[in-house]
Amino acid sequence: MAADHQPNIICDKCGSYGFSGIRYKCFICPNYDLCSMCYEKKEHDAKHPFVHILPGQTLPSEGPPRKVARTDDEDRPRRREGMRAK
Ligand SMILES: [Zn+2]
Ligand SMILES: [Zn+2]
Numbered sequence: 001m002a003a004d005h006q007p008n009i010i011c012d013k014c015g016s017y018g019f020s021g022i023r024y025k026c027f028i029c030p031n032y033d034l035c036s037m038c039y040e041k042k043e044h045d046a047k048h049p050f051v052h053i054l055p056g057q058t059l060p061s062e063g064p065p066r067k068v069a070r071t072d073d074e075d076r077p078r079r080r081e082g083m084r085a086k
Helices: 036-039 077-085
Strands: 023-028 050-053
Touching: 023 036
Parallel strands: none
Antiparallel strands: 023 050
16 A cells, blocks of 8 residues: 555546545636646646645645634725725
């Protein structure tokens, strides 16, 4: 069993399951991962930035979902608009 095996990762291009090495996650498409081989082919949308995730690394955004409760921010007057010094 290789230490850099990532059993939960599937390449969305070639379907490679649990590929090893660097994983490339699309920053735009939700849950879109590529293996390094497919990433280097650059077949995905060139405008989409990719996050490079090293073996064993996880993204903070993939942890438990955090609830952000700041709805009262929206109807608060934007006081900062008049504070621009220059
Ligand atoms: Zn692939
Ligand atoms: Zn994408």
